[in-house]
Amino acid sequence: MNLLTASSIDIAYADAPIVHGVTLELVPGKTIALAGPNGAGKTTILKALNGGLPVVAGTVELDGKPLGEYSRREIARRIAVIAQENETRFPVTVIEFVLAGRFAHGASLGWETEADHRIARTALGLCDLEDYAERLMNQLSGGERQRVVLARAIATEARILLLDEPTANLDLAHQAMMFRLVRDRCRTCESAAIMITHDLNLASEFADEIVLLDAGRIAANGTPREVLTAANIEQVFGVEVLLDDNPATGNVRVTTLF
Numbered sequence: 001m002n003l004l005t006a007s008s009i010d011i012a013y014a015d016a017p018i019v020h021g022v023t024l025e026l027v028p029g030k031t032i033a034l035a036g037p038n039g040a041g042k043t044t045i046l047k048a049l050n051g052g053l054p055v056v057a058g059t060v061e062l063d064g065k066p067l068g069e070y071s072r073r074e075i076a077r078r079i080a081v082i083a084q085e086n087e088t089r090f091p092v093t094v095i096e097f098v099l100a101g102r103f104a105h106g107a108s109l110g111w112e113t114e115a116d117h118r119i120a121r122t123a124l125g126l127c128d129l130e131d132y133a134e135r136l137m138n139q140l141s142g143g144e145r146q147r148v149v150l151a152r153a154i155a156t157e158a159r160i161l162l163l164d165e166p167t168a169n170l171d172l173a174h175q176a177m178m179f180r181l182v183r184d185r186c187r188t189c190e191s192a193a194i195m196i197t198h199d200l201n202l203a204s205e206f207a208d209e210i211v212l213l214d215a216g217r218i219a220a221n222g223t224p225r226e227v228l229t230a231a232n233i234e235q236v237f238g239v240e241v242l243l244d245d246n247p248a249t250g251n252v253r254v255t256t257l258f
Helices: 040-050 072-078 094-105 113-124 142-155 173-188 200-208 230-237
Strands: 004-013 016-026 031-035 059-062 077-084 160-164 193-197 209-214 217-222 240-245 253-255
Touching: 004 040, 004 209, 016 059, 016 193, 016 253, 031 040, 031 173, 040 094, 040 160, 059 217, 072 077, 072 094, 072 217, 077 217, 077 253, 094 142, 113 142, 142 160, 142 173, 160 173, 173 200, 200 209, 200 253, 209 230, 217 230, 230 240
Parallel strands: 031 193, 031 209, 077 160, 160 193
Antiparallel strands: 004 016, 004 059, 209 217, 240 253
C-alpha cells in the first residue's frame, strides 16, 4: 500500500492557482526528487503533503486515509519535514534540538527516556555529528545546522521524509552523504522520501523517480533516464544541455552548455 498519495491535487494561494493536477505516489523504499525552476510549485506541494496547505481539488491520503482525518501529532509520527535551513537564534544544544523530534512519541524536553537519547545520538552519528551534541545551534554554520535538522527528522522515526532543498548549504561530500543516507534509509527501513533539489546530477544518482515541474504542472516524471532528456530540460529550464553517462555509475549526467 502507498504510504502517501496525492491524486490530481490543485493548490491555490488567495484564490490564485499555483499547482494543477499533480499526482504523486510514495511507496515504501522509494525516493522521489522534485525538480523544476523557481516558482514551479515544489515547496507548495510539500506543504500540502504535510497538511500545511489545503488542496482545492483532488485528495491527499496518508496510509490509505484522508490526511485531514489525522491529528497534527499523528501526522508528525508519520511524516518528518526538513525545510530549507533557517538560522536558530536561541541557545539550544544540538542534542536538545534533535531530542525535540521525539515529541510526537510523547517526549517532553527534559523528560526523555533512555531510548529517546539512544535514538537521537544514533541519528547524530548517521549525519556525521557525533562530536556536536553539546554545541549550541546558534554557533553552527549553515551546513552544520542543516545536518542537525536532518538528524532530528531521522530521530522522529517517521516513515515519510519530505525534504525542501536540504543540500543547499552543504559541501559536496555532505550533499552526497545526505542523498545517500535518505536513499539507504528508504530501502532498509521501509520508508519513503520526496526531496526538492536543483541538482539534476544528484537526483540522477540517488532518486528512483524524478518529477519535473513547470508552472505548477508535471512536465515529466519517471526514472532519471526517462526524465532527464535534452528536450525536457530545455522545455522546463530554457537551457541547452549535453547528456552523457557518468563513467563511475552509468547514470545519466547533465552538463549545461553556456
